Amino acid sequence: MIGRMSQAPSTRFDSLPLAPATLENLQKLGYLEMTAIQAASLPAALLGKDVIAQAKTGSGKTAAFALTLLANLNARRFAVQALVLCPTRELAEQVATEVRRLARAEDNVKVVTLMGGVPLRGQAASLEHGAHIVVGTPGRVMDHLDRGNLKLDALSTLVLDEADRMLDMGFADDIAKVARQCPTQRQTLLFSATYPEGIAKLAAQFMRSPITVKVEAQH
Numbered sequence: 342m343i344g345r346m347s348q349a350p351s352t353r354f355d356s357l358p359l360a361p362a363t364l365e366n367l368q369k370l371g372y373l374e375m376t377a378i379q380a381a382s383l384p385a386a387l388l389g390k391d392v393i394a395q396a397k398t399g400s401g402k403t404a405a406f407a408l409t410l411l412a413n414l415n416a417r418r419f420a421v422q423a424l425v426l427c428p429t430r431e432l433a434e435q436v437a438t439e440v441r442r443l444a445r446a447e448d449n450v451k452v453v454t455l456m457g458g459v460p461l462r463g464q465a466a467s468l469e470h471g472a473h474i475v476v477g478t479p480g481r482v483m484d485h486l487d488r489g490n491l492k493l494d495a496l497s498t499l500v501l502d503e504a505d506r507m508l509d510m511g512f513a514d515d516i517a518k519v520a521r522q523c524p525t526q527r528q529t530l531l532f533s534a535t536y537p538e539g540i541a542k543l544a545a546q547f548m549r550s551p552i553t554v555k556v557e558a559q560h
């Protein structure tokens with residue numbers, strides 16, 4: 342018998358409480374169906390729940406947290422409302438690119454990257470100019486917090502991306518310091534390819550009754 346399995350309704354982006362402009366933008370980007378980790382995490386994340394999401398590299402984790410932080414964002418409010426911590430400069434750049442693509446549906450969402458190896462001054466100027474979303478590495482983000490260039494009192498979403506790699510690279514203390522400067526009333530999302538013991542510790546420190554979703558590697 343020839344036939345196609347029809348897709349479960351829950352893999353469609355339009356099953357989510359997303360703005361029509363966001364859905365239209367996703368379609369333009371060629372994002373027709375949610376990936377498995379998106380389908381597993383977005384319904385809870387868009388309800389404002391803290392989520393720990395584990396899935397392998399290339400599974401679409403960026404859009405899962407980007408759509409959530411964008412849903413939480415008020416672009417008319419000129420303050421940093423989302424912070425994404427990434428382990429490396431390259432990853433921070435990739436994440437910022439994806440967040441900007443997904444933010445196109447909204448007017449004038451400003452994404453600023455803060456990572457080492459780039460002069461502090463230009464980054465400070467970008468922050469002063471106004472940022473809604475900051476994507477950066479923990480050390481450099483901490484640096485700007487210490488200097489008073491970055492304020493997190495209006496933050497609504499904190500994302501720890503590639504949390505396992507950040508722990509491997511010794512960023513646990515910096516992450517802790519940054520998290521302590523975020524409002525307690527916030528949504529925290531943690532994404533990781535693996536789930537070592539350190540991740541559970543990190544989650545216990547910074548997250549409120551997190552929901553854990555895991556997508557096993559497909560063969």
Ligand code: ADP
Nearest residue numbers: 372373374375376397398399400401402403404
């Ligand atoms: P991860 O962070 O899990 O390693 P990424 O977020 O970098 O994965 O996504 C991998 C690739 O998949 C990117 O090129 C991204 O644009 C693309 N992608 C993500 N979600 C979708 C989707 N729903 N449909 C099509 N492509 C997607």
Ligand code: MG
Nearest residue numbers: 402403502503
């Ligand atoms: Mg990623």
